[in-house]
Amino acid sequence: MVLLPLGVLVLLTTLLGIMYLDYVADPEKNLHDFPIALVNRDLGDVADSETQQRVNFGDQISEGLRQRVPADKIDLRMLGINEAEQQMRLGQLYGAIIIPSDFSKRLSILGMGSVIPGDIQQPIITVQTNPRTGAYATQIALRISNEALTAVNKQVGEQLTERVNAQLTQQPGGPPAPELSGASRIVLAQPIQVITEEYYPLPSGSGQGLTAFFYALLLLLAGVVGAMVIHTMIDAQLGFVPTEYGPWYVHYPPTPISRFTTLLIKWGVFVVAANVIAGVFLLVGKLLDMPIDNPLALFLYSVLAMTAVGVTGLSTLAAIGSAGLLVNLILFIILGLPSSGGTVPIEATPRYFGWLAEFEPMHQVYLGVRSILYFDSSFQAGLSRGVWMALLGLAVGLVLGTVFTRFYDRKGLERSNILQD
Incomplete structure (x- = not known):
């Protein structure tokens, strides 16, 4: 009860400290x-x-x-x-x-x-x-x-x-x-x-070039947090986990449904949510007078990026359970933000950040959003890479979730309490 959560927390915060402090400690040296x-x-x-x-x-x-x-x-x-x-x-x-x-x-x-x-x-x-x-x-x-x-x-x-x-x-x-x-x-x-x-000054409302980074961060957080919320709430509705509301405790009877079907439901809910959230972010940006020259491209790319992150996050949770929360946190947040290049350029960070930026989702999303907001939606300015890497991430998430849940279903590994069994 003490050593296991303490050990996990220490390892997680150590990784967090190394990544974030090494990221900003001495950019000119790096x-x-x-x-x-x-x-x-x-x-x-x-x-x-x-x-x-x-x-x-x-x-x-x-x-x-x-x-x-x-x-x-x-x-x-x-x-x-x-x-x-x-x-x-x-x-x-x-x-x-x-x-x-x-x-x-x-x-x-x-x-x-x-x-x-x-x-x-x-x-x-x-x-x-x-x-x-x-x-x-x-x-x-x-x-x-x-x-x-x-x-x-x-x-x-x-x-x-x-x-x-x-x-x-x-x-x-x-x-x-x-x-x-x-x-x-x-x-x-x-x-x-x-x-x-x-050269080519930014219009007012661009946050001195930071709006692209924070918009990309919003998309990533929506994908990670959205996957966690949908996973937990649908599992609660299907009776696989209990739900607490203050002093009230609810635990529905387990629904006889396969793991793969459950994951399909979660994927479907997230796709709908991604479209709604992308519209909300776009509306907020417009209300704040943020210059958005190509709102359709930003909306479509936001949906694609969030869907790729959310589907992969849900597949990870379906494959390894609650431990998937830590994996998603490390993959998308702890490793993703410092290697995004949105605040400190990749060329001013330790070289292993450049290696992480080759595949970390945050960097790809940032390049796509930056191209749409600042470089006239030019594919050569990063949008092409942002789109293809999002599609690749989506494919990985779909394959990962399908393979693991179908394997569990074929082996008869139902979602039940192993201690009671």
């Missing part, structure tokens, strides 16, 4: 394969009008970024602007560093403008974030980009200052070379202006 694009559109500029020698500062900065960005943590992808934008639209990039086509030209003009009067424009590098991949992913992309660009900016500033000083001293037979003013030295020391902007 950073790996974090995708950021580097787009170099710089066309270069003529460094010497006599020799027509060209210089391309964009290539130098790209090389500097490749050296400074840790390859074991960041997946720095050298992409063209069109490919980078496509991957941003599909949620395959967390950010992009864009060097414009006139970067070298502006940098050269800045160097000349430090000693020659005239209007100049500071060269710009743009850091684009992808807010639809989540607020935490955006912060990581910004920090990595800013750290790398700060170091590169300092290096370019030193080179530009040396170049301007060399040009000033190369005036033989002429008047004394002018000296750089203090203001010019400050500008040349940090010549690059880094601009941060959001």
